[in-house]
Structure formats: C-alpha cells, structure tokens
Amino acid sequence: MAAEQSKKWILMVTAQTPTNIAVIKYWGKRDENLILAINDSISVTLDPAHLCTTTTVAVSPSFQQDRMWLNKKEISLDGARYQNCLREIRARANDYEDEKKGIKISKNDWQNLHVHIDSYNNFPTAAGLASSAAGFACLVFSLAKLMNVQEDNGRLSAIARQGSGSACRSLFGGFVKWVMGKEEDGSDSIAVPLADEKHWDELVIIIAVVSSRQKETSSTSGMRETVVTSALIDHRAKEVVPKRIIQMEEAIQNRDFPTFAQLTCSDSNQFHAVCMDTSPPIFYMNDTSHRVISCVEKWNRAEGTPQVAYTFDAGPNAVLIARNRKAATLMLQRLLFHFPPNSDTDLDSYVIGDKSILKDAGIKDLNDIEALPPPPEIKDKVPAQKCKGEISYFICTRPGRGPVLLPDESQALLCLETGLPK
Amino acid sequence: MAAEQSKKWILMVTAQTPTNIAVIKYWGKRDENLILAINDSISVTLDPAHLCTTTTVAVSPSFQQDRMWLNKKEISLDGARYQNCLREIRARANDYEDEKKGIKISKNDWQNLHVHIDSYNNFPTAAGLASSAAGFACLVFSLAKLMNVQEDNGRLSAIARQGSGSACRSLFGGFVKWVMGKEEDGSDSIAVPLADEKHWDELVIIIAVVSSRQKETSSTSGMRETVVTSALIDHRAKEVVPKRIIQMEEAIQNRDFPTFAQLTCSDSNQFHAVCMDTSPPIFYMNDTSHRVISCVEKWNRAEGTPQVAYTFDAGPNAVLIARNRKAATLMLQRLLFHFPPNSDTDLDSYVIGDKSILKDAGIKDLNDIEALPPPPEIKDKVPAQKCKGEISYFICTRPGRGPVLLPDESQALLCLETGLPK
CATH class of the missing domain: 3.30.230.10 (Ribosomal Protein S5; domain 2)
Known part of the structure; x- marks a missing residue:
C-alpha cells in the first residue's frame, strides 16, 4: 500500500x-x-x-x-x-x-x-x-x-x-x-x-412458520449422518434425483404447475424420508407439518389438479407455492381456518409480507378468521378441534430477484x- | 351326511x-x-x-x-x-x-x-x-x-x-x-x-399405546400406494431387506442384542421412510412416537451399547424390546418420567400386562411416578414440560408361544x- x-x-x-x-x-x-x-x-x-x-x-x-x-x-x-x-x-x-x-x-x-x-x-x-x-x-x-x-x-x-x-x-x-x-x-x-423471476410470476408463496418446542438437528450434521447411515440415500442421489432434475427443468420452462407441484411435494417428502432412514433417525417435520400437508393434499385432490405445492426444509416450517393469486387466497383461508392465531396475537403480525393476499381473502380482523367456513373438501370431517397457536405466523411472498x-x-x-x- | x-x-x-x-x-x-x-x-x-x-x-x-x-x-x-x-x-x-x-x-x-x-x-x-x-x-x-x-x-x-x-x-x-x-x-x-420362545427368554417387551387424534391410513391401502408411488420401495425390497434378513437371522441365533436392536430400529425407521416417500405421504408416527424414539436413542447412546430396540407398525404405538429385565425396568422408569399418566388415570390401568416390571421399577402409586428423577443422560436438558397424557397405557410383556x-x-x-x- x-x-x-x-x-x-x-x-x-x-x-x-x-x-x-x-x-x-x-x-x-x-x-x-x-x-x-x-x-x-x-x-x-x-x-x-x-x-x-x-x-x-x-x-x-x-x-x-x-x-x-x-x-x-x-x-x-x-x-x-x-x-x-x-x-x-x-x-x-x-x-x-x-x-x-x-x-x-x-x-x-x-x-x-x-x-x-x-x-x-x-x-x-x-x-x-x-x-x-x-x-x-x-x-x-x-x-x-x-x-x-x-x-x-x-x-x-x-x-x-x-x-x-x-x-x-x-x-x-x-x-x-x-x-x-x-x-x-x-x-x-x-x-x-x-x-x-419474471418467467413464472403468477406463483405466490406462503410460508407457515411453525411453533416448535423441539431442538432440531443441524443440517450439516444431519446430512453427514444420512450419508453415512442411510441405506436409501445413494439410490436417491444416483437414481431418483437425476430424473427429477430433468423433469423439473422442463416443468419450469413450460410453467407446468401440475408437474412442478408433484415433483416438489415428492422430493420434499423423499428428503424427509431419507432423514428418517438415518440412524439415529432425524425428524424435521412435526404433527403440525403433517397437518399442513394433509390440508394441501385434500384440497388438491378435491380440485382434481394441484393448486398448491408444499416443501419443507430442515425444520417444521411449510413453504407453500400456489399456482396463482386465487389459489393462494383460497389456501390462506384454509390455513387460517385450521390454524387460527392465539387470541392475544394481532392479525398484523400473524400474516406478514405481502398483505394484499389477506385482503383478497376477505380477512380484516380476527373475527373474520373465526367466521371462516370449513373448506368444502372436509365438509363431512370438520375437525373437532382447530389447531390454535400451532403456527407462529405466515409470510406471503413470491419468487424474487437475485443479489443487488x-x-x-x-x-x-x-x-x-x-x-x-x- | x-x-x-x-x-x-x-x-x-x-x-x-x-x-x-x-x-x-x-x-x-x-x-x-x-x-x-x-x-x-x-x-x-x-x-x-x-x-x-x-x-x-x-x-x-x-x-x-x-x-x-x-x-x-x-x-x-x-x-x-x-x-x-x-x-x-x-x-x-x-x-x-x-x-x-x-x-x-x-x-x-x-x-x-x-x-x-x-x-x-x-x-x-x-x-x-x-x-x-x-x-x-x-x-x-x-x-x-x-x-x-x-x-x-x-x-x-x-x-x-x-x-x-x-x-x-x-x-x-x-x-x-x-x-x-x-x-x-x-x-x-x-x-x-x-x-x-425359550431361545431368547431374557427379552422383555413394553408397548406404549399412544393417544392419537388422527385417523390413520389402513395398511392395505397404504402399502398399495407405496408400491405404486414410492421411488424407494423397490430398492428397499430388493437390495436392503434381503441383507437385513440374513443379518437378523444370525443376530437371533446368536442372541446378539446390539445387532438385533440396530437392525430392528433401522428397519422400522426405513418402513416409515418409504411411507413418507409415498404420494400422498403416509405418516403413522406422530410427535409422541418421535419423543419415545428420542428417549430410547439418548439412553442407548449414553450406555454405549443398545439397551432397548424400538419398532412401530402402521400407527403411532411404540413396541420396545429390552435386552433383559433390568433394561426393561430402567426403560419403564424413563417412559413414566417423560409420559406420566393424567391425574385421573389409575396406575393399575396405566401399566398393564406383566406388572412385576412396575414393581421392580419401585412404582407403587402415582406419587412414585411424580418422584422419578430425570434420567442421568438428559441431566443438562431436562424438558420444561412432561408429556402428560400422550400415552394411553403401557403393556409389559415378552416373547411368547404359538397357537394352542x-x-x-x-x-x-x-x-x-x-x-x-x-
């Protein structure tokens, strides 16, 4: 210098x-x-x-x-x-x-x-x-x-x-x-x-941050243990993923939501499957995660074609990718029906990010959440209890740009x- | 006639x-x-x-x-x-x-x-x-x-x-x-x-019947969906299980508990892994099941050699196989520490089957359960809450005879x- x-x-x-x-x-x-x-x-x-x-x-x-x-x-x-x-x-x-x-x-x-x-x-x-x-x-x-x-x-x-x-x-x-x-x-x-990010800008993303009382395995040590102990991880890496990569690239190019959703959900589930196949087993999803999956799966089945894809990383939070704004609105209504906030939570901190989705869903206050009707696809099986407090908050967002x-x-x-x- | x-x-x-x-x-x-x-x-x-x-x-x-x-x-x-x-x-x-x-x-x-x-x-x-x-x-x-x-x-x-x-x-x-x-x-x-059943009569079995509010997928339809949709089930059936069968037969002949336990736990986890790899995914274990596994894994690790194996069928109930009566007694103490009964439950219906294990564990009434000290292996991480009511009851049993x-x-x-x- x-x-x-x-x-x-x-x-x-x-x-x-x-x-x-x-x-x-x-x-x-x-x-x-x-x-x-x-x-x-x-x-x-x-x-x-x-x-x-x-x-x-x-x-x-x-x-x-x-x-x-x-x-x-x-x-x-x-x-x-x-x-x-x-x-x-x-x-x-x-x-x-x-x-x-x-x-x-x-x-x-x-x-x-x-x-x-x-x-x-x-x-x-x-x-x-x-x-x-x-x-x-x-x-x-x-x-x-x-x-x-x-x-x-x-x-x-x-x-x-x-x-x-x-x-x-x-x-x-x-x-x-x-x-x-x-x-x-x-x-x-x-x-x-x-x-x-402009290629497929219809997509809307809702993240459900799950309240968790369990300490999670870090992804660094978790994936190390999976590689050493799982009898399935090799097959996944060598046989399953390469095919899915090709299919996923094609689905993205074609904005083919049904294929995109099917691959996204299957691959998230398979990742959690190899975690479970690890010794000792790793559980990142909890009962709340399972309930979110069940809610999405039921709705997708009822619609005949996927409206929303779900994916979970090394933790219980759900990332939901809706095919468009309308699907996101209907998804958010379903999520708020099943997972209302605790009564001491204010709506403004319960749904954050792009709040216009909440507006589209017709939710202005906690009373609107309480008044949500059960989704038609569960009409015969409305749960006895709602899962109040199981979700900490939701983030509404979308695909975005790179570094600036x-x-x-x-x-x-x-x-x-x-x-x-x- | x-x-x-x-x-x-x-x-x-x-x-x-x-x-x-x-x-x-x-x-x-x-x-x-x-x-x-x-x-x-x-x-x-x-x-x-x-x-x-x-x-x-x-x-x-x-x-x-x-x-x-x-x-x-x-x-x-x-x-x-x-x-x-x-x-x-x-x-x-x-x-x-x-x-x-x-x-x-x-x-x-x-x-x-x-x-x-x-x-x-x-x-x-x-x-x-x-x-x-x-x-x-x-x-x-x-x-x-x-x-x-x-x-x-x-x-x-x-x-x-x-x-x-x-x-x-x-x-x-x-x-x-x-x-x-x-x-x-x-x-x-x-x-x-x-x-x-006389070949390895040291083994003691404790079944934890888990309180569940979720309807489960029947095993008949579940396994059908796995065969049709899982990308891992073929590999499991053709490559993984045949080797495990040979190892398990040998472990049983030799009464080799460490190998028996490792295979039993791994195979239960892999079964649940392929269920999760099914589309839509099948979840038989719940958070309580995960907590039982965590309790067993921690203790086994602390002891340096497996004391107890766990296995779960198409539901959340844990079947725990203890290497001997002493291990079963220590296991039951740990389970009762983490999963005490609801206060309106009487001990006699909370631990059923071979109640002599309960006696060995020094448990005569609900007060004895409340007085159980935290297991030494969790001494630094005693959970803030116990999981009261998550288990409906325990059954203590052992390997048994065939039809008569x-x-x-x-x-x-x-x-x-x-x-x-x-």
Whole structure:
C-alpha cells in the first residue's frame, strides 16, 4: 500500500441477497470441506422484499482485524466456512482506485487489509428460514464487489457454496439449479440460472412458520449422518434425483404447475424420508407439518389438479407455492381456518409480507378468521378441534430477484466514519 | 351326511393365537388377492397371556349360514379375505367321526356345513396392535382343527396369509420368518419358525399405546400406494431387506442384542421412510412416537451399547424390546418420567400386562411416578414440560408361544347348546 495514503479512509459496499427454497432438495455432501453435493438441486429464489440478508462490507487500513456482526451481535469469523470465503475472494481481488477519495489499493494489498462485515436478516433468524443461504451469498457478493473481483455470479456461487451449500443458489433470482459438478476442486459445482423471476410470476408463496418446542438437528450434521447411515440415500442421489432434475427443468420452462407441484411435494417428502432412514433417525417435520400437508393434499385432490405445492426444509416450517393469486387466497383461508392465531396475537403480525393476499381473502380482523367456513373438501370431517397457536405466523411472498448492490449510503449498516455498526 | 344323524349336534373347537410384531417389516404386496409380499419379514411373537385372540369355531347341520362375531358384535363374512380362508380350509378338510356323540362327517360334507365363528381379543382392538394378525391366524388354526385338516402350521400359515399377510407369522411362537416365496400361487409364501420362545427368554417387551387424534391410513391401502408411488420401495425390497434378513437371522441365533436392536430400529425407521416417500405421504408416527424414539436413542447412546430396540407398525404405538429385565425396568422408569399418566388415570390401568416390571421399577402409586428423577443422560436438558397424557397405557410383556387349543369347554366363546355367543 502506498505509504502516503491516509490511514483514515474507509471503503464500503452494501448488498442485498435473497433466500431460496429448494424444490429438488440438496441433502448429502461428497466433500465436507469444499461443500460438494451428492446430487444437483433446484430452487426458487424468494422475494428479498420479505426475506433477505443485507450486508455491508468495509475495508480500511485502520482496521486491526477482520470482524463481523450478525443481526447486531459480533460473531467470530474463525470458522472454516468464513475463512474459506474470505480467502477465495481475496485471491481474486483486483486493483482498485478512487482518485477523489485518494484510495489506491493494488491487487496484493487486499491480503493485508482487514474487513468489517455487518449482516442483517429482515426476518427472524431462529425461524429456520435458510438464513445461512442468504447470509453467505450476501457476504461473498458484497466482498467481491468491494474487492473489485471480476468474476460473474456463477463463479461467485462456487465461493458462496463453501460457506453454505445452498447459498450458491442465492446468487440468482427466479429458478436456479446447483450443478453438483465433477471436479475434485469443486470449480464446476456452481449455480446456474434456469429462468428469471419474471418467467413464472403468477406463483405466490406462503410460508407457515411453525411453533416448535423441539431442538432440531443441524443440517450439516444431519446430512453427514444420512450419508453415512442411510441405506436409501445413494439410490436417491444416483437414481431418483437425476430424473427429477430433468423433469423439473422442463416443468419450469413450460410453467407446468401440475408437474412442478408433484415433483416438489415428492422430493420434499423423499428428503424427509431419507432423514428418517438415518440412524439415529432425524425428524424435521412435526404433527403440525403433517397437518399442513394433509390440508394441501385434500384440497388438491378435491380440485382434481394441484393448486398448491408444499416443501419443507430442515425444520417444521411449510413453504407453500400456489399456482396463482386465487389459489393462494383460497389456501390462506384454509390455513387460517385450521390454524387460527392465539387470541392475544394481532392479525398484523400473524400474516406478514405481502398483505394484499389477506385482503383478497376477505380477512380484516380476527373475527373474520373465526367466521371462516370449513373448506368444502372436509365438509363431512370438520375437525373437532382447530389447531390454535400451532403456527407462529405466515409470510406471503413470491419468487424474487437475485443479489443487488444498495448504492445509497443511508442503507449501509456500518458507519462510514468509524467502520463500526451504526 | 348320513341321513340318520340328528340335526342337533354341534361340534366345536376353541383356540388361542398370539399377535406378533415385525422386526424386519412387511410393506408391499406383489399379489393383492393372494397377499404375497415383496420381501421376507421377521417377527417376534408376543406372549398370548397379554395379547392374543381367542376364537371358537363350531359346525352343525342346524346352522343356516356361516356367521361370525368379533368382540361380541356380529360382522359380515362376505369379504374376500374371510372367503379365501374358509374356502382353503374346507378344501383340505378330512373325515371326522365321534361315535359317542353320534357325529360322522365325511370329507365332502364340510362344503355344505355352515360354521359359526366367535372371536375375541384380550386387548383393545382400536389400539392398532395387529389384531388382524392374531385374528386370522386363530380363525385358520381353529377351523383347521375343527375340520380335521392334517397340514402342519407352515402350510396353515399360507392360508392365514390370505386373510392378513402378517397373520401367517402368528402360527408360530418365538421368532418367525415369513418367506415371501416365488410361486405364483403363493404355495411357498409361508411362515417358518426361526427359534422358539425359550431361545431368547431374557427379552422383555413394553408397548406404549399412544393417544392419537388422527385417523390413520389402513395398511392395505397404504402399502398399495407405496408400491405404486414410492421411488424407494423397490430398492428397499430388493437390495436392503434381503441383507437385513440374513443379518437378523444370525443376530437371533446368536442372541446378539446390539445387532438385533440396530437392525430392528433401522428397519422400522426405513418402513416409515418409504411411507413418507409415498404420494400422498403416509405418516403413522406422530410427535409422541418421535419423543419415545428420542428417549430410547439418548439412553442407548449414553450406555454405549443398545439397551432397548424400538419398532412401530402402521400407527403411532411404540413396541420396545429390552435386552433383559433390568433394561426393561430402567426403560419403564424413563417412559413414566417423560409420559406420566393424567391425574385421573389409575396406575393399575396405566401399566398393564406383566406388572412385576412396575414393581421392580419401585412404582407403587402415582406419587412414585411424580418422584422419578430425570434420567442421568438428559441431566443438562431436562424438558420444561412432561408429556402428560400422550400415552394411553403401557403393556409389559415378552416373547411368547404359538397357537394352542383350549380343550376346556368353559373357555369356549360359543354355547354348545345353541351355537351362539355365550
């Protein structure tokens, strides 16, 4: 670094990156360190307006060490996953110059400059909503922009992948495939966009965040145990998923909802099946998850063609993908009928995100929920009890865009003067 | 039939047949009518003192039609399963003569003589405890004795199989294998005894009957849907189970509990995995079932070697097989700690069967249950809430004998004078 440069400058970049939900699931690694999957996976990127990570990264000669804050709390960057991402981005850094601010960083300087990272999720972290996917994607994307890395999002996805496997799919909007790749170094294990978020913009997504009293197995240790102990995972990865990937790509291209729904539901169920086939067995879904599935299955059967697909990640939360706005409205009515909020919950915090769906459903207050009639498909079997309180809240959203820079300095999470959280 | 015979005589046989619990599961038929399985299975026969069916079958020239009573209620014999069993037994009937009573029935008479059947389970039918297995085994066994059928229990098992697949395994005590067979007519799809009930008499079995508010998918339709829709069931039936059958037979011969437990738990979990891989998915276990598994897994891990194996059939009830009496006692303490009875339940109806296990566990009343300390393996994570009321009751039992005749007329369920239920 040029000696004459002031120690005072701080260079900063802020980016926003979406979460994603897999419709063909990733479960099982063939390389634990590089995070290489045993099968391809396909996901839908969720609208960052409702679920995203915002990350500000800053660099300054005055910083004494790499530091990171996540949701306002400082966390350690010692883990291999953070170190891998930082190392890989620094290795691809390029010269940077801003004459006005008197900043000049040459390619090799990046190795010695420390970074501050501040990351924030616009949704509850503990809810099990793939916060690590958006988080690592945003970390890698923002660091790459900061360090003038020239590689495209596909190449960046291979770096994000080393932070959290599913993070690679958050480098693009719309529908994304994570190609497992063949190379030992993981260089071809990257995300590729299948279709952008405008391709199939009729789809509406409702997430049911399930109240859970059970501690879950982390997906990292869970998938390791599945690979080692399940007698079915190999067959799934080698025989079942490759066919489903081809069918799913076709369904997405053709906006063929019945096929899309059938594959999405089957693959979610099979993922949970191999979890159960693990020793000791892993249960991510609970009775509430089962009841949501039953509600969707009954309605789909009654309609004769799927209206809604469901998928569950490594936790009890349901992600419901409705074929269009009308189906989403009817789905939300059904969900609110079966799962009314506790009486001390206010509607505004019970259904969040795109609240216009709630309006379409004719729900203005808790009385409207109580007045909902039983769905016609269960007319002979209206449950004796409703499942009050089993769902914490619903998020209404849609497919969304990939990472973006937030150039407006007011959106930065770090202070431009101190380099510390605002 | 000789014309001079009185129309008044009634000939009667009473038998008792055990239930069984599969440790390598039967799930999936290759022939729906003959009930031929897609894989071998292995079961433990349960002590009929605690779980069995008693059936009285009677024949008389005065009976106008075949009739049956099950648990005091008359039921229809029209179903194919009953008709198959009746037809197959009648086809193998032989001459019978009792000079004293003036009864003479020639081989061909049986086709025209009607039977009365009265069957009774010594356990709640609705509890999902394989009542059809014991029931059809007992029907076939008692009819065979009545009609002087000379075939051995192995041949009779092929007939009972046509009533309910798992019924064939109830023709023997101890450990039993149902060989799937190869013949199209099912003649080689029979049960064979692996070891009698004295071979491994240390084992103690505790059944946790789970309170359930959900209607379950019948195993008949469930396994049909799995065979048609699961992408994993073929691999299970053809690749996984054959190896497990060999290992399980060896484990039973060697009384090798660790291997027995590992196979039993894995195969139960895999059966539930393929149910979940079915479209629409089938959930037989519920959150309570998961909690029982977690309790067993934690304890087994803490001990370093399995103390208890668990297995679940097509419902939420847990069948726990303890390596010996001491392990059963410690298991029961753990279960009662996590799942205390509702305060209006009396202990005598909460733990039934072999109550000496309860005595060994030092439990004399509900206060003793409340006073149970948390098991040491959960010392840092004692649950905030206990799962009161989630279990309806426990049955303590053991491996048991096969079918027997009950020669004492007082044990008959039908009246010798009227041929009607007593």
